[in-house]
Amino acid sequence: MSITLNHISKSYKNVxxxxxxxxxxxxxxxxxxxxxxxxxxxxxFRILTTLLTADSGSATVSNFDVVKDYKKIRNSVGxxxxxxxxxxxxxxxxxxxxxxxxxxxxxxENYDLIxxxxxxIEPFKNRRAGKLSGGMKQKLALCCALIHKPEVLxxxxxxxxxxxxxxxxxxxxxxxxxxxGITILVSTPYMDEAALCxxxxxxxxxxxxxxxxxxxxxxxxxxxxxxxxxxxxxxxMESLSHYKHTFSAYPFGEYVHYSDNRMDMxxxxxxxxxxxxxxxxxxxxxxxxxxxxxxxxxxx
Amino acid sequence: xxxxxxxxxxxxxxxxxxxxxxxxxxxxxxxxxxxxxxxxxxxxxxIKMLIxxxNPTSGAAKVAGFDVFTEAESIxxxxxxMSQKFALYDDLTVKENITFFGGIYGLTRAxxxxxxxxxxxELNLENVANHLVGSLPLGWKQKISFxxxxxHNPKIVxxxxxxxxxxxxxxxxxxxxxxxxxxxxxTIFVTTHYMDEAEYCDRVSIMVNGKIEAxxxxxxxxxxxxxxxxxxxxxKLARG
Numbered sequence: 001m002s003i004t005l006n007h008i009s010k011s012y013k014n015v016x017x018x019x020x021x022x023x024x025x026x027x028x029x030x031x032x033x034x035x036x037x038x039x040x041x042x043x044x045f046r047i048l049t050t051l052l053t054a055d056s057g058s059a060t061v062s063n064f065d066v067v068k069d070y071k072k073i074r075n076s077v078g079x080x081x082x083x084x085x086x087x088x089x090x091x092x093x094x095x096x097x098x099x100x101x102x103x104x105x106x107x108x109e110n111y112d113l114i115x116x117x118x119x120x121i122e123p124f125k126n127r128r129a130g131k132l133s134g135g136m137k138q139k140l141a142l143c144c145a146l147i148h149k150p151e152v153l154x155x156x157x158x159x160x161x162x163x164x165x166x167x168x169x170x171x172x173x174x175x176x177x178x179x180x181g182i183t184i185l186v187s188t189p190y191m192d193e194a195a196l197c198x199x200x201x202x203x204x205x206x207x208x209x210x211x212x213x214x215x216x217x218x219x220x221x222x223x224x225x226x227x228x229x230x231x232x233x234x235x236x237m238e239s240l241s242h243y244k245h246t247f248s249a250y251p252f253g254e255y256v257h258y259s260d261n262r263m264d265m266x267x268x269x270x271x272x273x274x275x276x277x278x279x280x281x282x283x284x285x286x287x288x289x290x291x292x293x294x295x296x297x298x299x300x
Numbered sequence: 301x302x303x304x305x306x307x308x309x310x311x312x313x314x315x316x317x318x319x320x321x322x323x324x325x326x327x328x329x330x331x332x333x334x335x336x337x338x339x340x341x342x343x344x345x346x347i348k349m350l351i352x353x354x355n356p357t358s359g360a361a362k363v364a365g366f367d368v369f370t371e372a373e374s375i376x377x378x379x380x381x382m383s384q385k386f387a388l389y390d391d392l393t394v395k396e397n398i399t400f401f402g403g404i405y406g407l408t409r410a411x412x413x414x415x416x417x418x419x420x421x422e423l424n425l426e427n428v429a430n431h432l433v434g435s436l437p438l439g440w441k442q443k444i445s446f447x448x449x450x451x452h453n454p455k456i457v458x459x460x461x462x463x464x465x466x467x468x469x470x471x472x473x474x475x476x477x478x479x480x481x482x483x484x485x486x487t488i489f490v491t492t493h494y495m496d497e498a499e500y501c502d503r504v505s506i507m508v509n510g511k512i513e514a515x516x517x518x519x520x521x522x523x524x525x526x527x528x529x530x531x532x533x534x535x536k537l538a539r540g
Contacts, residue, residue: 036467037438133340161384161464163338163493164531165538189465190494192531204467233500234479250472253499253529254518296468 001060002027002152002183003048008057010043017043018054019206025185025199030178032197033187034295040206041187042082045156048185049079062151075103078150080141082157082187088130092121092140095129096147103148113180114143117173135166142173153177155186159193171196191292202295209298214291221289221297223247223259226267230279239277243270250296257293258284302329304456304487305350309359310368312345319345321510322359327503329455332478332488334498337507338538343491344460346507350489351458352376364455377405380449380457384464384491388445390434394425397433398448405452419447439470446477456487463492475500495531504530506537513537 003025010018018040025031033041046052048061050070059066064073086095096118100107111118121139124132129140138158145153155174159167171193178184186197194200195214202209202217210220228249230236236256240249247261260270267284274282289297305327312320320342327333337343348354350363352372361368364378388397395416402412420429423443433441442462449457459478463471475497482488490501498504498518505515514521514537518530527533 036470037465039467135339157465161339161461161493163341163538164495164534165338167493168535189467191468234483237476237479250469251475251496251500253496292468299467299469 001025001063002029003031003059003061003185005044005048005059006057008044008047008054008059010040010047010052010054016206018047020057021203021206021208022057023201023208023211025183027183028178028181030174030184030186030196030198032194032200033185033203034189034191034194034200034291035187035203036189038205039203041203042156043206044203045079045081045154045185045187049077049154050074075148076150077152077154078145078148079154080145080156080158082160084137084141086129086137086141086144089128091126091128092132093125095140096143099144100147105148107147110147110149113149113177114146116176117146118143135162138162138166138170146177150182152183152185155184157187157189159188159190167193191290191295194291200291202298204299209295218289218291218294221294223297224265225287225289225293226258226260227252227255227283227285227287228258228270228274229255229281229283230274231281232279235277235279236274239274239279243273245270248297248300250293252290252292255287257287257289259297303327303362304329304331305333305361305363305489307350307359307361310346310349310356310361311358312342312349312354313357318510320349320356323507323510323512324359325505325512325515327456327487327489329487330482330485331503332482332490332501334501334504335489335491335507336498336504336534337491341507341538342510343507347458347460347489347491350375351379351381377452378454378456380452380454380486382442382445382449382457382459382462384461388433388441388448391432393432394420394429394436394444397444398451401448402451407452415451419444419451423447437470439466439474442466443470443474443477446474450481450486454486456489457481459488459490461491461493463494463497471497495529495534498530498534506534508538 001024006022008018008021035041047054050066050073061073062076096107117139121136159170199213201211240246245260245262247259249256249258271282271284303326308324309322311322349356349368352375363375366374398416399412463474478488503517505512521533525533525536
């Protein structure tokens with residue numbers, strides 16, 4: 001096991017940030033921590049990277065205890081915090097050199113590992129980090145987290161606020177890094193990124209809701225899910241929110257994902273209700289739940 | 301139909317770099333207009349010109365009936381704006397924030413009082429009305445922020461990545477608020493990196509390297525680019 005957590009809890013003044021968290025991450029696994037802002041993801045990262053101690057429970061990273069062996073962990077992991085934390089007034093190259101030196105290595109020694117990423121920011125290597133665009137900062141931060149060839153990589157919301165194209169490129173990079181044998185623990189609020197992980201843990205209000213592979217986790221959605229569409233989305237949502245049999249109705253792109261609070265529902269009955277509300281061009285069809293549907297059902 | 305935004309050849313250059321390159325478009329009253337683009341495509345610069353805080357280099361634009369060159373102050377008074385960085389004061393309570401922004405927008409004391417109560421009722425904030433805003437979850441803050449941007453009944457409200465990092469359920473509740481405001485006639489100008497949210501817009505523009513590369517309804521964009529969803533449209537366009 002690359003990461004183990006046993007009954008980890010952590011409270012701040014009057015907030016329970018983590019509540020009895022236990023799970024393991026296997027060596028070489030790409031493991032996703034999926035949950036909204038305030039779920040406890042950053043606290044978990046800070047405990048595993050030895051920057052914060054838990055109130056109770058134990059945890060190991062690369063078989064080192066997060067409390068007793070904290071110095072060894074710091075040498076063997078890479079950490080990219082959610083907030084940009086490099087030196088804004090050092091250039092791209094200076095930042096990278098700085099982190100290489102701190103870890104007793106050189107850029108040259110581990111260049112292979114960062115090459116794919118670094119070539120994209122190399123044209124700006126003399127630019128100060130504070131003057132880079134969001135996407136560039138993110139790539140530099142990843143390079144700095146990788147420069148000492150860590151065994152485990154911690155990425156705290158690396159793609160929040162990043163556009164879909166850059167997000168895709170970032171995940172392609174993660175997949176390539178995984179091929180080199182690095183274990184990756186990554187957190188994200190984007191449910192579509194969850195599908196790209198080997199396993200995911202849903203986390204909310206400091207508790208784990210479910211852990212499984214992306215393929216299996218959707219099986220925890222127990223109801224039949226319908227795609228519903230009509231000529232007017234606002235009117236459709238209004239009508240569904242007042243329908244007495246609605247269990248859940250959430251907009252999903254051009255459809256509303258609907259589930260019913262009865263065991264056996266008749267779509268025709270719902271169709272007639274919607275017609276009576278003045279909707280037309282109505283489509284009601286069964287659809288497969290996505291990871292996001294499953295999260296919302298578990299979080300409700 | 302009344303246009304709330306009319307932009308013709310709107311351009312902004314910084315030295316040799318053209319951040320926004322002659323964009324032309326219009327937004328109708330009550331429309332939900334999605335303003336998409338990759339990081340660095342020029343969205344924020346374009347928005348800054350439209351809300352009257354950056355002078356265009358050339359071109360013309362009217363927002364809420366006012367000229368961006370000569371009537372920037374009137375624009376600021378007649379629009380709502382919610383930035384991607386949370387814009388309320390963390391160390392004021394919910395009520396104090398509403399009162400403060402009501403005052404900024406020149407509402408009377410009586411109007412502020414009525415609006416405050418209406419807002420607290422609508423968002424179910426009764427229990428936290430006297431809590432510091434800093435202690436609330438991000439999703440709540442964003443909902444309050446949106447309501448505050450609507451306090452003075454602006455014709456149009458600009459939302460810059462309002463749902464970034466917000467949980468999936470709250471994100472949808474936020475969109476229900478957007479739909480409701482649009483339904484009541486407020487024009488919505490919104491940026492987002494969630495492509496499912498792009499589908500909720502009446503029309504969507506996609507900016508690439510300072511230019512508007514595509515502008516249409518989500519349905520037509522998907523057809524034009526032979527894409528299954530807006531994410532595919534975006535991936536096809538955004539890197540040229």
